[in-house]
Amino acid sequence: MILSKDFLKKRILIVGSNGMLGQRLTEYYLRNEKVELLASSAEDESFIKEVEYRKIDITNKDEVKKLINDFYPDVIINAAAYTNVDGCETNKELAWNINVNGVANLAHYAWTCDAHIVHISSDYVFDGENGPYSETDRVHPISYYGRTKLASENTLKGSGVFATIIRTNVLYGPAKYGRPDFVKWVVNSLRENKTIRIVTDQINNPTYIDDLVSAISKIVEYKKEGLYHIGGKEFLSRFDFTIRIADFFELNKDLIVPIKTAELNQDAPRPLKSGLLTLKAEAELGYSPRELEETFLLMQKELNL
Numbered sequence: 001m002i003l004s005k006d007f008l009k010k011r012i013l014i015v016g017s018n019g020m021l022g023q024r025l026t027e028y029y030l031r032n033e034k035v036e037l038l039a040s041s042a043e044d045e046s047f048i049k050e051v052e053y054r055k056i057d058i059t060n061k062d063e064v065k066k067l068i069n070d071f072y073p074d075v076i077i078n079a080a081a082y083t084n085v086d087g088c089e090t091n092k093e094l095a096w097n098i099n100v101n102g103v104a105n106l107a108h109y110a111w112t113c114d115a116h117i118v119h120i121s122s123d124y125v126f127d128g129e130n131g132p133y134s135e136t137d138r139v140h141p142i143s144y145y146g147r148t149k150l151a152s153e154n155t156l157k158g159s160g161v162f163a164t165i166i167r168t169n170v171l172y173g174p175a176k177y178g179r180p181d182f183v184k185w186v187v188n189s190l191r192e193n194k195t196i197r198i199v200t201d202q203i204n205n206p207t208y209i210d211d212l213v214s215a216i217s218k219i220v221e222y223k224k225e226g227l228y229h230i231g232g233k234e235f236l237s238r239f240d241f242t243i244r245i246a247d248f249f250e251l252n253k254d255l256i257v258p259i260k261t262a263e264l265n266q267d268a269p270r271p272l273k274s275g276l277l278t279l280k281a282e283a284e285l286g287y288s289p290r291e292l293e294e295t296f297l298l299m300q301k302e303l304n305l
């Protein structure tokens with residue numbers, strides 16, 4: 001058992017700590033002296049070296065049991081998921097195992113130690129016919145990924161555990177490890193003089209990861225239960241988002257080619273008119289997302305972009 005040196009500290013377990021969101025959460029809580037932190041993810045080692053880390057496969061019930069019973073967390077933040085939207089269409093069993101059964105495993109053992117689970121879901125629970133969406137809007141996923149995320153929400157709701165579900169959309173930000181986020185990909189591609197084809201018919205409010213991290217920290221601090229939508233300040237098409245990135249980083253906009261989603265022939269259909277209304281989070285958490293250009297500036301500084 002990993003014993004706490006200070007029983008007054010909040011014990012937080014981050015699951016999926018090597019992912020794009022997970023690594024920013026890990027960096028955030030590492031700086032908080034009132035938190036005893038354990039990071040866990042699928043890889044052998046943590047990308048962030050300073051943190052106490054355990055390898056975990058959330059689909060393995062025995063591993064989840066051992067991890068949770070050893071650490072006995074007050075809070076479990078689940079940022080682990082099978083996030084490859086097209087991959088979910090062709091690997092349905094794997095997607096369900098990770099995104100639904102994995103969450104059920106976490107919920108089961110969270111219940112045994114009375115921990116608060118904070119779980120990340122997606123705007124893909126909606127069909128994208130008439131977004132942006134509030135927490136009370138009707139769900140209707142059109143992709144298998146969306147179905148697994150909705151099922152993960154229902155699993156938590158039915159588990160009896162103290163749980164918060166956060167739906168977010170199009171994450172971007174200064175994650176340093178793993179695959180590049182959308183902004184970094186656009187910047188790198190345009191700097192390398194590559195043409196990029198970007199859809200004009202997918203509308204979202206892209207979410208700066210650190211805005212999401214701050215919302216999560218408030219949910220943990222205020223012990224908020226239930227459902228929250230967390231998104232960015234502006235609703236715009238992916239094409240317009242890309243133009244704003246190119247403008248800020250002074251890149252060649254002629255390389256950005258507008259296309260329609262249908263032209264991509266992807267395995268999974270995408271919700272087109274989507275985006276998440278954040279009024280509830282603004283009122284209850286004081287959530288206040290940054291301006292797009294401010295987030296680009298922060299990324300530029302932190303990643304030397």
Ligand SMILES: NC(=O)c1ccc[n+]([C@@H]2O[C@H](COP(=O)([O-])OP(=O)(O)OC[C@H]3O[C@@H](n4cnc5c(N)ncnc54)[C@H](OP(=O)(O)O)[C@@H]3O)[C@@H](O)[C@H]2O)c1
Pocket residue numbers: 015016017018019020021022040041042043056057058059078079080081082083098102120121122123168169170171172
């Ligand atoms: N990115 C977005 O735009 C977006 C939008 C809406 C909602 N979300 C949700 O936000 C959350 C975080 O997304 P993200 O973009 O940070 O995802 P990500 O970068 O793909 O990170 C997910 C992490 O979970 C790990 N993982 C996968 N299977 C696991 C397993 N069986 N056991 C333990 N860990 C496992 C992954 O490891 P491997 O890399 O080794 O597989 C990875 O480190 C997810 O719930 C996602 O559905 C994301």
